[in-house]
Amino acid sequence: MLTPEMLPRLQQLLADADLDGWLLYDFRGTNAIASGLLGFDGLVSRRVFALIPREGLPIGIAHAIEPGPWAQWPKAWPLRTYSGWRALESEVASLVQGKRVAMEYSPGDAIPYLDRVPAGVLEMVRAAGATVVCSGDLVSQIYATWTPDQLLSHERAAERIMHIAHGAIAYAGDMVALGTPVAEHELQARILEAFERAGLETHHGPDVAASENAANPHYMPSAASPRLIQRGDTLLIDLWAREKNGGVYADQTWMASMGAPTERVVTVWEAVRDARDAALSLLQSRITAGLPVRGGEADDAARAVIEARGFGPQFWHRTGHSIDSRELHGSGPQIDNLESRDDRLLIPGVGFSIEPGIYLPGELGVRSEVNAYVAEDSLLVTPGDVQRDLIVV
Template sequence: MEGTGGSGPQGTALPPPGCAAPHDDGGQAGASGVGRGAAPHRGVVRSGDGLPEGGKEALSRLCRDLHTSRESGNPPAGLGPLGLERCAGGPRPRGGGPPPPHPGTHPGARHGDGPQETGRSPPRELEMNAPEPPALTPRLTNPAELIALQSELAQMGVDGWLLYDFRDQNPLAHHLLGLGKTTRRAFAYFPAQGDPILLRHAIEASAWRHWPWEARVYRGWDDLTAGLETLLHGVGVVAMESSPGGDVPTVDRVPAGALEGVQKTGTRVVSSGDLVTRYHSSWGPEGRASHLRASKVVRETVHAAFHHAALAAGEGRPVGEAALMDWIRGRLRERGLREQVDCSVATGRNASDPHYHPEGPGALLAEETLVLIDLWGAEPGGIPADQTWMAWLGESPDDRTLQVYDAVRGARDGALDFLRERARSGKEVRGFEVDRVARDLLAREGLDRWFAHRLGHSIDRELHGSGPNLDDLETRDVRKILVDTGFSVEPGVYIPGEIGVRSEVNVYWGPDGPEVTPDRIQEELLRIPLRG
């Protein structure tokens, strides 16, 4: 809000009296000149303008009703979907995280998959009885975490961690700071010594009300420039969400212009990659427990799906790829995985496309066919499980299929053995090193040229997380694998027009090293005899 005069939470200045309309998205801070004598930005409503007595209270009640209606799925009569988006006073999501994705988005969708089918919606009673996600206190705004963070900053040899965000351009900062909707630029500085300091816009007091330390306020662009220079006076090196050359895109979140503004103060910027891993991508006990439950559901569901397909084929009514995908999504949701739920089913040569998605009903799963099923999902607020399994519908897989499967399984197991050995020796391990082990093993079989993607992706509260990837192909991920983080291990061989094989498991890196999930991973190629 633009405030009502006086002093706000931890603020040193406030704008003139007024009330920013919730749908004012701002743009560049200070560009409109509001608060410096210029005409208000179009769409800004001054307090009392056009509102009858008690109108502000009525508007607040309306906003609360709209937020409640979003949770229940029953919007109030006569109100369109934009009504909710234009309310700024409603409660933020639990844990202070970003707002829910726009309807139609797929948090679990794989990059490059194209449009994803949603499958059937779960029964209303399942949704209403779903467990509440755990309420998470943002780690960086918890004073109890400050000493540990400052110790880590000192070990890194940096003066502090500078987090920047503008309208969720940096979702890592948004999550770490527990922000709801924001529309103006902000810098939150966590020094290696002393208390953190926030530099925010004058109208964003509500968005930052949970900030427990000093907050400095700016209105115009000149205030922001001067405020940043003051904030970083005498600071030599800061960590930010950047990656030299864009080598690690999941960390490269701060725009070039914002980095330039920091560097103009004389402060050098290094990547905060390892800090992101520790403070954003760690699982915690509840996260690990939710992942273990999800991994069991995923494993049991994929086995049920293979047998479902075999029974249908044996009865002379083979199921199509798209129909089996719908069946899998429905089963995952019925078993309690209701977030980031999706899958891919590819039969025969279709599996040679690593991110295959069927057109229309897709191919039929018939007798004596190789089938790849990749499926994933999470409990509400939990850590996703992501697995890929291979099966032969019938009893007689050909020699080429067995050869390629054995090579892929060997690359997977070689990578897992490497991780176990590093844990036993107490040596650190970096993402690119694990990828290289699996790639070299496939090279011995003459198959490495057909391994067209990284070995594994980070898993945190997003399916494709922001921690270290196992990658020495698409990028060279030099970040360290840290305790209490997780990732997939999924080598694959994809020979266009011939065959595609992938074997995927997940790994939680605990205090004693790698914990592989599911508890029983695939060893041999599954052979599912047809019944009918």
């Protein structure tokens, strides 16, 4: 959240980028970045703006009937109010006329995770005489980076999740051996119970998918259409959670085989594993050498391996997503040069997933997912015990 203590660092970033300010805008939760920085608890029902200038105090613009969301706005910082559209446009113009400001806007929607400001609002701001540029680098540095305590919370969650995943896979194997196979949704419920015991929380999921169901990257099991996990199945478990005190999410995918895997399954698994490792190797080598690296480059490295193995058309999604200090699918740099054109640098303090996959409809899906955090001169990968081979139970 934007605080007086944070302000000097942010204003230095604005100066370094030759910006006059960062103009925040939100309306009914359309811009989670702005509402998070402003410390809003819940949705605002009227349009709000706030200018963080390169010099001086931030200035907020609130609707007269809705002062509540601004409860955490420092009393020393000006807070103007409006009730009609004419007054709002006049206030905005007084803040931005002749200035170069950053907003959550991505030209051509190249980075949709940043493109939070409606076109009409951009027109209003530009008509007021402002030049608007993308706030992507500011978002990476201010909104998406983790604190040391948040990194520790992520590491703790990652270790707990790993053990929960291994326990769930072992249980599925035990049930097969006993002749009483468990259904996907039943194993999902067991994982959620384990989260509760471990002091973890999640907003939905996890994904438990056997063989052909795993070919849908966003599959979710259901009691309405139960699918038993049986001998001969390939099992995908994708699970994500964070500590209940509001820590940073950990997000992992584990692959197992109920009995000896077929040669086909092993071939697909090895392609996915090697693609994951290619992305990690590129990132580690660049970061250790102090060289710049972008998420899209890691996406290209993973994709090249899968294409070389003949499965390129079956890798349908980006290699990874941002995990910021608030959200599982965050607003920081994405590991993506497929779905979007994210050209932001991976800077110290940002975290993300690495999760290449191959999806063969009607047959099987394979994904391997770990998380990574950019330190000053190294790449930290969680969990510490990265899956090398299929877990055979």
